[in-house]
Structure formats: structure tokens, C-alpha cells
Amino acid sequence: MRISVSNLTFGYDYRTVLKDISFTLKTGDFLAIIGNNGSGKSTLIKCILGINKIPTETILLDDVDIAEYKNYKNIGYVPQKFDDFNYEFPITVNEILQVSKYTDFTEDQKLELLDKVGILELQNENINNLSGGQLQRVFIARSLMNNPKLLILDEPTVGVDRENVERFYKTVNELNKEGITIMLITHNINESNANYTHVLSLHNGEAVFREVSGGAE
Numbered sequence: 001m002r003i004s005v006s007n008l009t010f011g012y013d014y015r016t017v018l019k020d021i022s023f024t025l026k027t028g029d030f031l032a033i034i035g036n037n038g039s040g041k042s043t044l045i046k047c048i049l050g051i052n053k054i055p056t057e058t059i060l061l062d063d064v065d066i067a068e069y070k071n072y073k074n075i076g077y078v079p080q081k082f083d084d085f086n087y088e089f090p091i092t093v094n095e096i097l098q099v100s101k102y103t104d105f106t107e108d109q110k111l112e113l114l115d116k117v118g119i120l121e122l123q124n125e126n127i128n129n130l131s132g133g134q135l136q137r138v139f140i141a142r143s144l145m146n147n148p149k150l151l152i153l154d155e156p157t158v159g160v161d162r163e164n165v166e167r168f169y170k171t172v173n174e175l176n177k178e179g180i181t182i183m184l185i186t187h188n189i190n191e192s193n194a195n196y197t198h199v200l201s202l203h204n205g206e207a208v209f210r211e212v213s214g215g216a217e
């Protein structure tokens, strides 16, 4: 998926969080979004997802204005942390990741995916019994079940152990090689061997966008 952001300015109430931000991504690009706490990283993502309302002609997905964009199935999104996740009813990993008419996956593809993200053995666990990192991986799997063309990951490896961080980035790199555009928010651009092609750095509402030469830094 191609993404074009032109002169995006956004704030909550009186406070401007993003000032005149512009950048474009081509299909298969892999963007790292960095910046201090409160610099507007999650806010930017929520603008792209249509959660934050912005003027028309500011963000285009495959040349379609997000106000008109209908095919949200093409976007896989894993939000930042799940502290406020609703645990009130018992549900298993398998039930969350159920193959249905709303998913593009077959049962076999699903099992392959669970193996890839390292949660195959957790299939029948109640989600209340999972650790934060395990739950994170369940949602990463969920975001991949519609074969997204754009994958947005907001600090996906917070609370994930080292071994699984490496495994995770390996999977993300593979998905990216298959042509999925990826936007990944991180505080540790050096933590991984992620094959970033671009970096967007947010500071005081302003953004610096640059290309990465030679893959991971």
C-alpha cells in the first residue's frame, strides 16, 4: 500500500501535537517512527486509521482519501499496550483468532501463523492466563489474518523477551519482503535487525523524514 501524508497538522483541544507533517511511502517500504513520549507517534497513527479526524486531502491510502477509504481490512493494526484490555469474559486464543467469513485465512494458514509468532502451544489457553508479551503476540497474529497490505505496529515488542523480539522482527522482515508496507513505532531503533527503509522522527510536533541506506542501522 502507498501512503501519502501532506501538511498534516493535528491537535487535541488547544494543543497542537503534529505540525505540518509530510511524507510518502511506497508499497513495500518499512518505516520506523521514533520520538520521545508524548511526541505524537500514536496520534499520527490514529490520524491514518481515521480515529482522529483530519481535513480531507491530507492522507491518502493508495491514492484514496482516508475519508473515502473503505477497505480497512487491508490494514492490520496492533495498538499500543493492552492494559485496558477487557478480560471480563473467558475466551481462548483460538476463539480470538477464529477463522470466519471475516478473515481471509484457512485453518491451516492460521496454524502456520500461530507457529510463526510462537503461540501455537497456547491455542487453547484462556487469554486471562497469558502474560503481557504472549497476549501481544496473539494480537499481532490477529492483525495478520486478513493478509493486510499495510501493517501498523505501535511499540509491538514492549514486554516481549529478547528471543521473541528477534523472532518477531524476523517475521516482520519476511512480511515486508512479501510487499506489505509497514509502519512501526519504536523507542529502540537499534534493538533489532529490522529492515527499515525510512525513519520518521518526531520532536516538538515537527517531523524529520529520511531514507535509511543499507537496511537496519
Ligand SMILES: Nc1ncnc2c1ncn2[C@@H]1O[C@H](COP(=O)(O)OP(=O)(O)OP(=O)(O)O)[C@@H](O)[C@H]1O
Pocket (backbone or CB within 6 Å): 012, 017, 035, 036, 037, 038, 039, 040, 041, 042, 043, 044, 080
Ligand atoms: N485523546 C487525547 N486527548 C487529548 N490529548 C491527547 C489524547 N491522546 C494523546 N494526547 C496528547 O497528545 C500528545 C501526544 O500523544 P501520543 O500518544 O501521540 O504520544 P506518543 O508519541 O505516542 O507517546 P508514547 O511514546 O508515550 O506512546 C501527548 O501530549 C498526549 O497527552
Ligand SMILES: [Mg+2]
Pocket (backbone or CB within 6 Å): 041, 042, 043, 080, 154
Ligand atoms: Mg504512543
